[in-house]
Amino acid sequence: MNTAETQVKAVNKPAAKTKTKRKWKRWAIHLFPIPALIIYGLFIVYPIFAAFTYSLFDWNGLVRGAFVGLENFEALFSLQPYKDLFWNAFQHNILYFAVQMIVQNGLAFVLAFIIYKKIKGAEFFKIAFFMPRLLSIIVVGFLWKLILNPNFGALNVILGKFGLENLQKAWLGDPDTALMAIILVNSWFGLGFAVLIFLAGIQSIPHELIEAATLDGAKGWKMMSKIIIPLMMPAITIITVLTFIQSFEAFELVYAMQGSQGEPYHSTDTLAIYFYRLAFGGTSGGGSSAIGLGSALAVVLFLFISVFTAILLYFMRKKEVEM
Structure with missing residues (x-):
């Protein structure tokens, strides 16, 4: 072997090692998501498929019984008290979504626009509006449960100080006000997040477009609606x-403020609360088929949220304007 060949091999050897090392590093990068994928699979994907499976069987407590096909779904929509409780909870979820869109997101849009206009103290308001979001939703629930207490709660005390005793109520004990109180608390909790999303949306609009529209005579509502x-x-x-997904998955705040029974008189039931009570609480007619019926409800809720989220995305993205 001549000297030239030896030198070429000596040069190629480190190059080959470097190439192999780079390949190994490239493959090693793909290993990092594996723990997260395993956790996601165990706690998200597996429960979804398990719910589909469980909904097709009869259950005796925690013991799986015979295959019953779609009987659990049929019972959920046709037998009492399941049918009435399902539609009652479903209506509450719709109200939850509607009020949050109007109160939380409507107010958030206005506040975001005011902050965008660089009012005095805008940075402070951004932080102040977002502060509740830093708290645990369970903590928020117990805090507002104390505030709304009919005997010593801050709200009734303040109303009494201003001579408005006629407005004092058992806010969470009255079927007419309990659900609305919870929804408004949820709106207060989520306001800051919505403000930041809207503010980011406004700030992403090129300033030149707004200036050009102003020169063309667009002002006030015309500027808002057209630009x-x-x-x-x-x-x-x-x-x-x-907001839609959160409204139809509403559980933690309702549970923290009213427990799992949807009190008073199921006036604060949501589909997630009803699912929990049906599958794990053994009340409201759960019987031996509680897990099967609860799984059927979970499947219905999952499909409903998935389908309507896709529909919302489709129609709303069609209205998006490219800049």
């Missing part, structure tokens, strides 16, 4: 979809 809202549609889409 700002169409160009903010990505942010509006995000917050609408997130």
